[in-house]
Amino acid sequence: MTAGSRPSEEHRRTRRLEQGWRFHRGDVENGEDPSLDDSEWEAVEVPHDWSIEGPWDPDNPGDQQQGFAPGGIGWYRRELPDDVDGEPTLRLDGVYRNFDVYVDGEHVGHRPYGYSTVTYDLDEFGVSGGETLAVRVDNDEYPHSRWYTGSGIYRNAYLIETDSVAITPFGTDVRTTAANGHRAEVQVLTEVENAESGAVDCALETDIVDEDGEIVATAGSETTVEPDEAHEFEQRLSVADPDRWTLNEPTRHFVRSVVYRDGEPVDDYVTPFGIRTFEWTSDQGFYLNGDPVTMKGVNLHHDAGCLGAAVPERALERRLETLQDIGCNAIRMSHNPPQPELLDLCDRMGFLVVDEAFDKWRHEGADEWFDEWWRRDLAAMIDRDRNHPSIVCWSVGNESYDQGDDSMLDDLAMLTEATAEMDPTRPVTYGAAPWGGDTAGMIAQLEDIGEHVDVLSCNYQEQWFEAFREAGLDKPIISSEAKPFFLGGEDEDIGFIAENPWFGVADNDFVAGQFIWSGIDYLGESREWPNKGWATGLIDTTGAPKPETGFHESVWSEEPMVQIAAFDQDRERPAGRPNWSWPAVSEHWTFPDRDGSRDFVHLVTFTNCETVELYRNGEWMGERELADTTDRMIEWYIPYEAGSLRAVGKEDGEVVAEHELETAGEPDRVELEADRETIAADGRDLVYVEATVTDDEGVRVPRADDEIRFSAAGAGEIVGVDNGDLDSNEPYVAESRSAYHGTCIAVVQADRDGGPLEITAEADGLDGDSVRVAVGADD
Structure with a gap:
């Protein structure tokens, strides 16, 4: 184990189901039937988002909410590996939306919500290897979201094989109950299930491992687990002189849980976590490990411009690097559970996170499924995400259209009580819209909401913060959505007062911080055709900070x-x-x-x-x-x-x-710059190549709009092009793009063979350029 790496799991097998999928866009009669001939279907890899491929059209039923992208119905099929060994579990990190899963024609499960990670026990369906796995995705009913969602199996899929006595999916709950520079007390709850027909005597050994691979604490327990039952082990461990998780030094530890049966190890499971404490206060904001921290945050939706909703980890990392460069230290996951890789990156890079379960609860089409599914979807988020040290608050929802009504308050109470029951270690909040009508009305709404939440998340309400405190709203306050420049009016939220909302945080110690809407431009919530999305974020869809981002860097960054x-x-x-x-x-x-x-x-x-x-x-x-x-x-x-x-x-x-x-002269050439010289040969890693139209001195020509033609030769392929212009009618899945403010990008994905990769750009009347990238190793 190298320093900072995750310990390996030796007694369970986890395989990513990336390759071997066939896809059909449109419905298919008996698409689950294993005898169906799908040889003419399109070969795709998962994650996969078919909406980003277009066609984008003003007549698409998703309309402005989806940025005029297509939805529809699609089928995915593949064969499970032939060498399945042990108890197989299928894990799907995100399928959008309303999907059904089949194995050899037998229905395995259904889920309406498209953002939940779900697991299915395939052993009860007799899976032993080679069976046909089919997934039908129905993204054909609108409305169901206020922004671009994508369509398909857009997050990772896994096959997990374990012994019949094993830790349940996401079955560990690691809690730091106390910590200082000398000692940390850690409670570990581990659920072990027995799928045997008889009772089994088993033992659980739990080690805490530091980033150098050293075991710093250990505990052991034994019990008998009854057939088809699960037992929760509770163990308490003490770590001497721990390296705590901080924003500047986000040191992680790992819980390695090993299940023994008859003295032999049969299952192991590794849980990353961080040793840290935090506190939300009503008068002095937020504290991490006893030190005050102002949240300098942004809201993020889940798409990544030309990549749509199927976002490789490198794209997420690059976005976070750019945000960190301007001083951002916090992310609100708006308004749904994110892909797990984003939370892992927040842990490793040092961001605070508000993790959010839903947007508008019973609205946007959710009234058809909310009552039946809300508890399972809420539990899916908390069970999956509860061990991330970056997460310091749960949000159960955002801006319900019936905010303040008795029915809404009943739902809020239901959700917050369930959340506190599932995880008592973090506060619970709800993103309150500024819909009180005036100052007094907003105070009255927050008084009612405050009876059910631990933190008041205030969207666009900086102008009222002092009035809230004077009225006795004695709860921690966060500016959960803030406009980038304008402040709302005294008795209205829609105002054009040129007083940056940041000062509502900077001038009030009792406010824990802010989250700008939005951190990065996103698809959906469009204006009129051909506009594809929200264009007033700090960073555009290519990942480039806009000129005005300098203000936020000036008040956020210490550099x-x-x-x-x-x-x-x-x-x-x-x-x-x-x-x-x-x-x-x-x-310019x-x-x-x-x-x-x-x-x-x-x-x-x-x-x-x-x-x-x-x-x-x-x-x-x-x-x-x-x-x-x-x-x-x-x-x-x-x-x-x-x-x-x-x-x-x-x-x-x-x-x-x-x-x-x-000052730039006339356009003379295209200059290329790759964001990395070497990328991994794993079929997922990316290199972003920026093309800039320059004069003969290399100065960017700010109004150049030449069409740039990209090509990739060697160990990779172009998977998207973008220029940040959300009014452009050019496709994202293409090999050419017009420059916008003098630049555009091509996103190139590595193959699995490795070797040299050369990306070339050309434009009529201009000198072209090329860059070389090593895929897999330096060449």
Whole structure:
């Protein structure tokens, strides 16, 4: 075991069911029948999202909610491995939606909700190997979501084989009951089931292993488990001098649980966790390991632009890296359980998480299944996710349309009580919409909601925070959705007050933090055709921060920074909701219409430095102090002159940060840059290749819109193209894309053979470029 890696499991087998699937778009009579000839079906790999392939059309029934993407019905089939050994369990991490599972024509299970991880015991269906597994997916009924969902088996699928005496799926519950720098007390609850026809004497050995592979605590228990019953072991372990999980050093530990039968190990299961404590307070915000932490967070939906809803782990990691670079330290999973890989990354990289179960409960079509399924879907999230140290709060829902009504409060009580019963170690919340009508009405709604939640999650209510406290709402408060720039009005949530909602957090110690809506642009909740999605996030669908993100970096990041942005009313932007928008700003110094006119350009410098100096073509244009601003934005009016514009940030008179813009000439060539030089030959890893249209000096041409044609030769293939323009009618699954603000990307996925990979870009009238990436090893 290498440092930081997860211990291996030696007595159970977990196989990812990626390859060997056949797919048919549309319904099929007797699609579950093993004798059905599916040889002409499309060969696909899972995860798979058929909606992202299009066609995108204004007449698609998903309409604006789905970004005009198609839905429909689809069938997946494959044979199970021939060498199944032991008790087989099928695990599906996400199938959207309303799906049915069959084995050799026999119905195994059904699930309406598309975001739950589900497991099916296949032993009771006589599975021994080679059987036909079929999944019918019905994403044909609308409405069912307010954003793009994707369609199909869009998350990972696994076959897990264990002994007949084994730990149940997600059967460990690891709780740090106390921790400091000297000792941690850990309680481990482990459920072991016996599928035998007779009682079995078994023992459970539990080790806590650190990131260096050293066993730092151990415990053992014995019992008799009755046939077809499960027994929950409770064990308490003590870890001396533990490395605690923090945001800066997110150290993980691992619980390795080994089941013995007649003295022989028959099953083992590894659970990553983190040794940490946290506390939500009503007067001083949030504490992690006794230290105050302000949540600087964003809301994230589950799609990833051109990849749709089937998102490889590398795409998730890249998104989190970009967010971390601007100082983000918290994620609200809006508004459904995320794929497990995202939570693993939050654990490893150091993010705090609010994990959310549902959006609007009985609305958006859920009234047909909510009563029957809510408890199972809630339990699926909590059982799967409860050991992640990143998760510090459960959310049971968001903005129910009947918010404040007696029926809604009854549902809220039902959900929060069940959540506290399933996991008493974390607080429970609900994302409250600003629908009280005015200040008094909102206070009245939150008083009712506050009777059932531990944390008040307030969407777009920063203007009322002080009034909430004065009214006696003595609960921890979080700004669970915040607009990026505008503040709502005193007696309304829809306002255009240019007072950034961040100051509702910064100026009130009792507010634990904020989550911007949204962190990254997403598909769905569109404007009119051809708009495909929500375009007012901090980061666009290519993963590039927008110019205005510099403000959030300046108030979130501890690293010295300065960034120039020019107010640019000519900047092309996709359709968005105005009150979630920033004023139009651009990160360039190319205004040819003003050349020679000496017209002023209105600028802003975002910074966390004491002072900023500005130079135009080497000429000193002045110095400003951050302390003199009221909104952390230093504004300038600079006569335009082509050339360069440079901002210098200083602390105590010393230069600590710089940012320079240069005027671009005419488009001359396409320059390519890959985000990594080497990727894994696993059929899943990705390299993002950015194409930039530049002049002959290598300066990006900000209004270039040339069509870029990509090609990949060698150990990979192009799986998507994007440019961040959600108004574009170009397909995502393609090999060409128009530049937008001078750039676009191709996402290239590795094959499983490895070797050199070359990506090339060409455009009419421009010099092309290519980059090489090693797949599997350096070449």
